[in-house]
Amino acid sequence: MSRPMRFHLFMVYTFLFLPIGVLVVLSFNRSGLPTSWGGFSTRWYGELVRNEQIREGVKNTLIVALGSTIIATVLGTLLAVGIQRFVRSPFVESAILAPAVMPDIVLAVGLLAFYTMVEMPLGRLTVLVSHSLFCMAFVTAVVRARLAHVDPSLEEAARDLGDTAVGAFLRITLPSLAPGILAGALLSFTLSIDEFVIAFFTNGPRNPTLPQVIYANVRFGVKPDVNALATILLIMSVLAVLSVQRLTRPTDTIEAS
Amino acid sequence: MTSHIDHTSPVAAAEASTSPLVSVSSVHKRFGSVVALDDVTIDIARNEFFSLLGPSGCGKTTLLRILAGLEVPDDGTVTLDGADLVAMPTHRRPVNLMFQSYALFPHLNVERNVSYGLEREKLSKSEIRPRVQEALETVGLSGLGKRRPTQLSGGQRQRVALARAIVKRPSVLLLDEPLGALDKQIRTQMQRELKRLQSEVGVTFIVVTHDQEEAMSMADRIAVLRDGHVEQIASPNELYEHPASRFVAEFIGSTNLFESVNEKGSTELRCLRPERLQMGLVGEHPAGHEHVEGVLADVQFYGGLSHCYVDVAGRENPLIVASVGSVSYRPAQAVAVWWHPDSAVLLGKTGL
Numbered sequence: 001m002s003r004p005m006r007f008h009l010f011m012v013y014t015f016l017f018l019p020i021g022v023l024v025v026l027s028f029n030r031s032g033l034p035t036s037w038g039g040f041s042t043r044w045y046g047e048l049v050r051n052e053q054i055r056e057g058v059k060n061t062l063i064v065a066l067g068s069t070i071i072a073t074v075l076g077t078l079l080a081v082g083i084q085r086f087v088r089s090p091f092v093e094s095a096i097l098a099p100a101v102m103p104d105i106v107l108a109v110g111l112l113a114f115y116t117m118v119e120m121p122l123g124r125l126t127v128l129v130s131h132s133l134f135c136m137a138f139v140t141a142v143v144r145a146r147l148a149h150v151d152p153s154l155e156e157a158a159r160d161l162g163d164t165a166v167g168a169f170l171r172i173t174l175p176s177l178a179p180g181i182l183a184g185a186l187l188s189f190t191l192s193i194d195e196f197v198i199a200f201f202t203n204g205p206r207n208p209t210l211p212q213v214i215y216a217n218v219r220f221g222v223k224p225d226v227n228a229l230a231t232i233l234l235i236m237s238v239l240a241v242l243s244v245q246r247l248t249r250p251t252d253t254i255e256a257s
Numbered sequence: 258m259t260s261h262i263d264h265t266s267p268v269a270a271a272e273a274s275t276s277p278l279v280s281v282s283s284v285h286k287r288f289g290s291v292v293a294l295d296d297v298t299i300d301i302a303r304n305e306f307f308s309l310l311g312p313s314g315c316g317k318t319t320l321l322r323i324l325a326g327l328e329v330p331d332d333g334t335v336t337l338d339g340a341d342l343v344a345m346p347t348h349r350r351p352v353n354l355m356f357q358s359y360a361l362f363p364h365l366n367v368e369r370n371v372s373y374g375l376e377r378e379k380l381s382k383s384e385i386r387p388r389v390q391e392a393l394e395t396v397g398l399s400g401l402g403k404r405r406p407t408q409l410s411g412g413q414r415q416r417v418a419l420a421r422a423i424v425k426r427p428s429v430l431l432l433d434e435p436l437g438a439l440d441k442q443i444r445t446q447m448q449r450e451l452k453r454l455q456s457e458v459g460v461t462f463i464v465v466t467h468d469q470e471e472a473m474s475m476a477d478r479i480a481v482l483r484d485g486h487v488e489q490i491a492s493p494n495e496l497y498e499h500p501a502s503r504f505v506a507e508f509i510g511s512t513n514l515f516e517s518v519n520e521k522g523s524t525e526l527r528c529l530r531p532e533r534l535q536m537g538l539v540g541e542h543p544a545g546h547e548h549v550e551g552v553l554a555d556v557q558f559y560g561g562l563s564h565c566y567v568d569v570a571g572r573e574n575p576l577i578v579a580s581v582g583s584v585s586y587r588p589a590q591a592v593a594v595w596w597h598p599d600s601a602v603l604l605g606k607t608g609l
Contacts, residue, residue, distance in 0.1 A: 153360035156325075160325055160354045
């Protein structure tokens with residue numbers, strides 16, 4: 001790589017990671033001020049734990065994220081397998097990705113209109129359903145990518161060896177898809193915990209999710225405990241992304257010749 | 258079941274041994290507008306090494322999948338030992354298929370792959386273990402039981418697939434292009450091993466292949482399929498010496514075709530294999546033989562045998578003459594080719 005290019009790359013990465021670095025450093029700043037360094041301290045992490053509002057937000061977010069991850073993973077996996085087997089229409093195939101690529105704001109407004117129409121009271125449940133919807137699109141995409149590497153004769157072979165259709169699906173197809181399914185689940189969880197726009201539109205007033213709590217707080221200036229919270233979220237998403245990368249690497253499959 | 262027959266009259270016993278094990282009768286199958294099988298009738302005897310041979314798209318794999326229960330025929334009957342096979346669900350059929358891709362389960366090791374079918378039969382661990390070991394030993398893979406399929410070579414994977422199919426002790430073993438993915442060297446070795454295995458385990462083999470040499474060298478009988486229908490069912494020798502149609506004559510081995518018009522004015526087609534032709538100098542042909550004159554175009558030397566290509570005026574394709582050893586004639590030399598009239602095989606109307 002040439003010297004100017006290397007410099008360019010350095011600048012891009014600095015631009016990308018400097019704000020995040022500052023945030024992590026500030027979360028350990030004793031003074032709590034963004035302008036002066038008062039020494040290393042974990043006191044803001046302690047404040048965070050004692051903050052009633054944030055604890056409530058974490059609880060709501062975990063309920064929504066876990067719930068929507070489970071629903072999205074189950075439905076998304078079945079959808080991926082179903083599309084692979086029965087759908088020959090490219091429109092239906094790409095339509096399933098719509099919730100993933102559509103602007104969040106469009107989805108959010110649409111869902112809000114839908115819940116109002118069916119008279120569903122806004123709250124944790126409506127956020128959970130909304131998150132399941134767009135996460136499902138991601139799970140389907142990831143599992144379908146995995147399916148492309150799995151020999152379609154595997155399940156037939158299991159049935160030929162005396163297994164029922166259901167048994168063959170559970171014992172052969174699911175385990176061969178496991179890395180993809182797990183990657184999809186992790187992706188869903190990460191996407192759900194930091195989702196703001198859809199939650200903002202489809203949540204009721206009583207159970208704000210964590211991003212909503214943070215938003216409400218920073219409107220009156222960034223408090224140091226929010227830095228600490230952001231650092232924790234950062235570590236969680238980095239771990240999730242690394243695991244997804246590992247899991248979606250096409251290893252341990254026998255290429256059909 | 259067999260013991261029951263033994264105690265009845267000798268006539269019944271004789272009937273049981275001659276009645277086919279697998280009987281495919283008037284089977285039709287279409288996929289949308291494509292006709293995969295068109296009125297196929299084949300009987301396969303017990304312990305036979307049977308081959309379904311044909312070019313790709315001739316319906317041979319569809320027929321195999323119908324026997325395995327992975328496809329359902331539109332019409333016709335399939336019986337195994339007299340019992341209706343079509344009505345039997347896939348997982349209850351005493352038939353096992355070795356897939357062309359081998360379809361080994363990637364998340365299970367070799368032993369678990371092989372024991373999979375026995376575990377579904379709800380056999381106890383103490384029954385399963387020795388049978389798995391025995392199957393692995395039969396295919397020459399003892400000691401590799403703990404490996405994952407990804408850690409094996411192509412030939413070893415093929416053996417695992419074979420062990421997994423025979424461990425169930427099926428009455429019929431179906432093999433879909435079993436040697437298709439292997440190098441030429443291993444192929445010849447595996448051909449002989451499959452043959453040995455078939456006589457050792459005493460199972461009826463039905464092998465699908467598009468490779469006529471493979472079918473000819475292994476099978477007791479071959480069904481040649483074309484566009485979903487059976488062209489001819491016969492032993493390899495019979496197929497070679499007495500092909501029923503132009504398609505069979507041309508698909509199997511090299512052939513020379515002669516067109517002629519009979520007394521009734523209709524065109525007849527005769528086939529002469531290269532070994533039935535002899536080549537010599539012009540005018541040398543013995544009495545009572547038919548002959549043509551031509552020019553030697555090319556000689557292909559195959560070790561013990563040579564194929565000589567002779568251009569004859571008025572013929573589109575050169576005649577192929579097989580001769581033992583080296584050829585003393587030079588290309589571009591004028592030669593005569595002759596044959597005994599009795600060695601020409603009259604081909605049927607099919608495929609003209």
